[in-house]
Each structure stands twice: as C-alpha cells, then as structure tokens.
Amino acid sequence: MSVIRTAVIGFGTAGRVFHAPLIAADPRYSLDAIVTGSPERARLARQEYPGTGILAGTDALFAGSRPYDLVVIGSPNASHAPLAHAAIEAGSHVVIDKPIAVTAAGAREVVAAAKAAGRVLTVFQNRRWDGDFLTLRDVVERGELGEVRQFDSAFEWWSPRVGDGWKDVTGPSAGGGILYDLGPHLIDQALQLFGEVSEVHAELDRRRPGAVSDDESFLTLRHVSGVRTRLWMSAVAPAPRPRFRVTGSRAVFRSDGLDPQEAQSLAGLRPGDTGFGLHADGRDAVVAGPDGTDTVPLRAGDYREFYRRLATALHDGGPPPVDPADSIRALDLIEQAVRG
Structure with a gap:
C-alpha cells in the first residue's frame, strides 16, 4: 500500500467538518469517494473536492472489484455497525466515528469481524487531541x-x-x-x-x-x-x-x-x-x-495526529491510533447510565 485510497461515508458534520479535511490535508491519503444521499451536501462536496467521486449510496461504494484501502464511517449512529460489517466484508480497513455501535454487544461483534478478516478497525476519538x-x-x-x-x-x-x-x-x-x-x-x-x-x-x-x-x-x-x-x-x-x-x-x-x-x-x-x-x-x-x-x-489542538498514527499503522503494522476496546468500555458505561 502506498497512498491510502479512502472513502468517506457521510458528509454531515462528521464527514464535512472533520474527516474529509483531515484526509485531504495528509499526503499519505487520497480522498477518492464521498457518499452522501443529500443533493445539497453532494454539491458542497463537489465544490470542495472536485477530484473526488461523489456517490449517492453505499451500494456503489462496495460494488467495485477493487476495495478502498480505508472506509471512514461518519453516518448516523445506528448505521455504524452495519456499514462497518459491509466495509470489512469488502476488504477495507475501517474508521468509525464514535460510537462503534449503539450497543456494546454490537461493537464487540464489529471488532471480532475485523480481527477475523485481518482488517484494521479504529474509532475517531478526536477529542484526545483537543x-x-x-x-x-x-x-x-x-x-x-x-x-x-x-x-x-x-x-x-x-x-x-x-x-x-x-x-x-x-x-x-x-x-x-x-x-x-x-x-x-x-x-x-x-x-x-x-x-x-x-x-x-x-x-x-x-x-x-x-x-x-x-x-x-x-x-x-x-x-x-x-x-x-x-x-x-x-x-x-x-x-x-x-x-x-x-x-x-x-x-x-x-x-x-x-x-x-x-x-x-x-x-x-x-x-x-x-x-x-x-x-x-x-x-x-x-x-x-x-x-x-x-x-x-x-x-x-491537532486532530491530524489521529490520521498520522493511522497511516503508520496501515503502512508499518503498528497499533491503531485508538484501540476500539477503549470505546467499548465507554459504551458499557453509557448503557449502564441509560438503564439507570
């Protein structure tokens, strides 16, 4: 792997404000695709990233014969786990915007699937770099x-x-x-x-x-x-x-x-x-x-450090910038809070 071919799912706050600018700023990545079902957000994405393919849905993202090296999931929380499973099955490494899933059990299933497939999975806990x-x-x-x-x-x-x-x-x-x-x-x-x-x-x-x-x-x-x-x-x-x-x-x-x-x-x-x-x-x-x-x-503050560390992990086999086990521990606590 040389330049990391990257697709971002979602162009709301997560994709537009955080992931796409950070990826575009790092020469070790190429921003190859953005997925958004919103015509207005698609227009903004084309304007900001004219060389990037803008896709209306994830079917086209996962249908190609060559998987993206990295898929970044910045869509609504309930879609995180299903999209992560799809990306792993397609052969991509995965960044998930927090939380991994809406339940700790669902998050553990995603992590297990990535491990079984030999894919790197990490979580965008960007506030570590506030x-x-x-x-x-x-x-x-x-x-x-x-x-x-x-x-x-x-x-x-x-x-x-x-x-x-x-x-x-x-x-x-x-x-x-x-x-x-x-x-x-x-x-x-x-x-x-x-x-x-x-x-x-x-x-x-x-x-x-x-x-x-x-x-x-x-x-x-x-x-x-x-x-x-x-x-x-x-x-x-x-x-x-x-x-x-x-x-x-x-x-x-x-x-x-x-x-x-x-x-x-x-x-x-x-x-x-x-x-x-x-x-x-x-x-x-x-x-x-x-x-x-x-x-x-x-x-x-420097959120770029997340993607710097991820590039090192993907190229050299080091640890991911955020261990997903850390995010699962946080989900366990959230579930305790919701149960009361």
Missing part, C-alpha cells in the same frame, strides 16, 4: 496538581429548540440524544486520564419541548484509582461551565471554552492553516493554589 486536553494531561503527568481527586468536564451550548437532525429526532435505542453524542468523548477522556470505573450515576433529562431523547445529561464516575469524575452535557445551557476544572491535593486546573478546531473548520480554515487549533483570543488555562495562580499556555 488542545486543552493535551495541556491538562501534561499538567497532571507533571504532578502540578498533586493527587487528583475530582475531574469536572463539561460540553455545553445553547440550542433551546429541537432540531430536525437525526441526533434530535431519534431516541437512545438508535443512538440519539446528547449522551450518545458527547458521552463517548467525555468518558473516553476520563478513562484516558484516570483509568477504570467502579461506579456510575446518571441523570438524563429532556428539557426542550418535543424532545424524544436526552438533551441535558450528567454522569458521575468513581474510578478504581479513587478519582471522582463529573461530566456535564447540555444543549440548553444559557452559559457554559468551565470546560475543565480538575481539583488536586495541591492545586486546581481550569480552562474555558471548547477546542476551536471544529469551529475553525466550519469557518473555512483547514488543518495546516496558520493558527488552526489555537484560540484566536490567545486564552490560557490556569493552575491555582494557596500560593497563587499561574497561567498555563494552551497547546494547539
């Missing part, structure tokens, strides 16, 4: 906070009316709602920092008129290490909490605002452009304790 998360991880690993006791993480915005997108109009059984949308990211970050979980408590609410799935959710996780994680997810927050507030025995880390890469991509910036991944206002994080407050420069 700049604020990278900064926090550095601070924790340097021991600046002392013994970490509490990890507060929030992802909130203001959208007080139910929209017509699939995340709003489908229930949890089809992977709809804010827990299935943001929970895989926030839980994954907590597991990366503090390890396995022994207890889960959840509060899942429908705040907006006509909501069919949760639009404001709260989870607490008790880690085996003793750290207590508290996760907030909300589409109805008039003003957001700090993105991170982490309390240790010596100091507290705080950062505000969401990583800018998604907003920058929506605004037309692309990976590699000057300032991509950095907050335009130059904001810092802070570490505060009894002896005062220090600023901590926020690292640049």
Whole structure:
C-alpha cells in the first residue's frame, strides 16, 4: 500500500467538518469517494473536492472489484455497525466515528469481524487531541496538581429548540440524544486520564419541548484509582461551565471554552492553516493554589495526529491510533447510565 485510497461515508458534520479535511490535508491519503444521499451536501462536496467521486449510496461504494484501502464511517449512529460489517466484508480497513455501535454487544461483534478478516478497525476519538486536553494531561503527568481527586468536564451550548437532525429526532435505542453524542468523548477522556470505573450515576433529562431523547445529561464516575469524575452535557445551557476544572491535593486546573478546531473548520480554515487549533483570543488555562495562580499556555489542538498514527499503522503494522476496546468500555458505561 502506498497512498491510502479512502472513502468517506457521510458528509454531515462528521464527514464535512472533520474527516474529509483531515484526509485531504495528509499526503499519505487520497480522498477518492464521498457518499452522501443529500443533493445539497453532494454539491458542497463537489465544490470542495472536485477530484473526488461523489456517490449517492453505499451500494456503489462496495460494488467495485477493487476495495478502498480505508472506509471512514461518519453516518448516523445506528448505521455504524452495519456499514462497518459491509466495509470489512469488502476488504477495507475501517474508521468509525464514535460510537462503534449503539450497543456494546454490537461493537464487540464489529471488532471480532475485523480481527477475523485481518482488517484494521479504529474509532475517531478526536477529542484526545483537543488542545486543552493535551495541556491538562501534561499538567497532571507533571504532578502540578498533586493527587487528583475530582475531574469536572463539561460540553455545553445553547440550542433551546429541537432540531430536525437525526441526533434530535431519534431516541437512545438508535443512538440519539446528547449522551450518545458527547458521552463517548467525555468518558473516553476520563478513562484516558484516570483509568477504570467502579461506579456510575446518571441523570438524563429532556428539557426542550418535543424532545424524544436526552438533551441535558450528567454522569458521575468513581474510578478504581479513587478519582471522582463529573461530566456535564447540555444543549440548553444559557452559559457554559468551565470546560475543565480538575481539583488536586495541591492545586486546581481550569480552562474555558471548547477546542476551536471544529469551529475553525466550519469557518473555512483547514488543518495546516496558520493558527488552526489555537484560540484566536490567545486564552490560557490556569493552575491555582494557596500560593497563587499561574497561567498555563494552551497547546494547539491537532486532530491530524489521529490520521498520522493511522497511516503508520496501515503502512508499518503498528497499533491503531485508538484501540476500539477503549470505546467499548465507554459504551458499557453509557448503557449502564441509560438503564439507570
């Protein structure tokens, strides 16, 4: 394999804002096909990627005699597992936008199928490469906070009316709602920092008129290490909490605002452009304790690292950028939260 021939399924937020720009920015990949059933999204895809084939459905994607090296699945959650099985059967390696499936059992079946076929399967847990998360991880690993006791993480915005997108109009059984949308990211970050979980408590609410799935959710996780994680997810927050507030025995880390890469991509910036991944206002994080407050420069976020690591795995046989077992652990916790 030289250049990695790649097809992206879906050209909504996942495909248009994340996957297609990241793939196009890496010379080790070629963006050969985009699948979208929306005429408007197809028009946007042709405009942005004139050399890429635009397909109306996945039948044409899997019908060719030569499989794509890589298929990236950025379609609605309920379609992830079926499309992953189809891609594996066609002979392709697979990236699945989180979650792998809407159940942990379904996710395990996909992983088993990839292993049996000798295909690489990984999950787009891009929030591991948020700049604020990278900064926090550095601070924790340097021991600046002392013994970490509490990890507060929030992802909130203001959208007080139910929209017509699939995340709003489908229930949890089809992977709809804010827990299935943001929970895989926030839980994954907590597991990366503090390890396995022994207890889960959840509060899942429908705040907006006509909501069919949760639009404001709260989870607490008790880690085996003793750290207590508290996760907030909300589409109805008039003003957001700090993105991170982490309390240790010596100091507290705080950062505000969401990583800018998604907003920058929506605004037309692309990976590699000057300032991509950095907050335009130059904001810092802070570490505060009894002896005062220090600023901590926020690292640049870099979602390109996911595809860099994937290219290395595909070319050299190394580990994938995200072990799908990590994402299955997060799904197990989400299912516990939904069961109550």
